[in-house]
Every structure is written in structure tokens, then in C-alpha cells.
Amino acid sequence: MSLLAPFVDFPAPNVAAALIAGDRSETLGDTKRVFELASVTKLLAAYGFLIACEEEVFELDTPCGPATVRHLLAHASGVGFKEGDATKEPEQRRIYSSYGFELLASELERLSGIRFADYFHEAVCEPLGMKDTELWGSPGHEARSTVDDLAAFARELLDPTLLHPDTLAEAFSVQFPDLDGVVPGYGMQKPCPWGLGFEIKGEKQPHWTGENMPASTVGHFGQSGTFLWLVPEQGVATVMLSDKPFGAWAKPLWAETNAALWREL
Structure with a gap:
């Protein structure tokens, strides 16, 4: 039986997934279908x-x-979710922010003279062969891709070729570890660990990954009904893309499915 079989039961019009786990790797659904991430x-x-x-x-x-590149990547800068939202001083609270990523893109464009969407395409998509991935808007929430492309990205995360391993290890490490904050859809987490762009499971409860999964699990989920997680030290990653927006249906189902998958692994 396929380890990804439970994803078939997700109540979405279209679901595709990939498991990257050495000789147990497999895919499900139309892995070339483009989904909003x-x-x-x-x-x-x-x-x-x-x-x-x-x-x-x-x-x-x-x-x-108002802070640093590190603060913005780790949602520790104090800026709100979108431009114009109320702000705090840096390192006071983990405030989940797409606007922080927009500030980073603007600064990169100012310093490099290259539009961030083009920089991202040349630096990430082209070398990894991610031909169906497009950053069409905000670097915080407006890209589209396929399971095939994100599986290639997940393999890069497990065995980096574009970054030094030490840089990626830092990205997977908790930044500003004492900060509390809200995980959208899951409420206040005390503390709320986050790396450099990567959410870190830690001891968060409730959570969208399985409760039996390691605290070192990193990844992200999207309100469009998508997620990518990996356990770096185990060399395992999973991508799931769907077209049913995240909601009450997803919270128990995602956690239960990921927990069952991890037990099988």
C-alpha cells in the first residue's frame, strides 16, 4: 500500500503529493499540475x-x-502581517508577517538592481530545474508550483547544492528562541520557534504536523491548502498540494495523516 494513500481522502478537488525518503520515495496524483502555494x-x-x-x-x-534581515526572515522584526499593520519593537514577539518578506525583496532589489522575482528564478528555479514555478507577486504568499518542482526543492533542502550546509543549518535553527507568537490557524504558541523562513515544530500544540514527529521538523503550510515539511537528520520530506483552502477540515486531518505517515516511516 502506498504511504501517501491517505492523501487521496483529502476533501479537495485536486490533490498531489510526494514523499522523499530514499528507496521509499513515491508520488501521488498529477505531480505536474500547477497549484497556488x-x-x-x-x-x-x-x-x-x-x-x-x-x-x-x-x-x-x-x-x-525597522530591524535586520535575520529578524525579518524569523518573523521577529515587529512588523505586522501586511503594510500598515501595527508594529512592535524587534524581538518582542513572533509576529507572522508577509510584509517582512516584501521588505526583504525591496532591499535586495535596491542593493542588486535585480527584480527579486528574476533573482529568485535565476538563483533557485533554474539550477534546480523548477520550470513550472513562478513567483508572481508577494514573496510572502504569491507563488505557484507543482509537486515535481517542490520535490526537487525538498531534495535540495535535504542535500544542499546552492547553499553551504552551515547556512542551511542556521536556517533550520531556532532564531530568538524565547519569543511567543501565533501560528495562523493554530493560535498562540509559547514559545513559537522559527528559523530563517522555516517554521520549526518544536513543542507546538496543536500543530499541522504529526504530534509524534520530531521537534526538529521544519517546513511551512499555506492557506491555499498546501504544505511542505522535512526532518533533515532523517533525510525525509513530504510535499502536499491541493486546491481546497485551509480551514477547520484541515487541522485534524493534516495532523492525523502526517502522524500516520511518520509511524509508517
């Missing part, structure tokens, strides 16, 4: 920003907006 976009954009750090466009501790 919503906030899974942040993982792709973060990778572009980290490449920019290695290319010395800026550094993690370069001032950007």
Missing part, C-alpha cells in the same frame, strides 16, 4: 534571500526596514 512561498523566497546572503548582496545582520 500561498505561504509555502516563504520557503522558496527564504532560500533566495539566503543565497543573496552568500553572494554578499546583504548579510543576515544587515539593517533592513
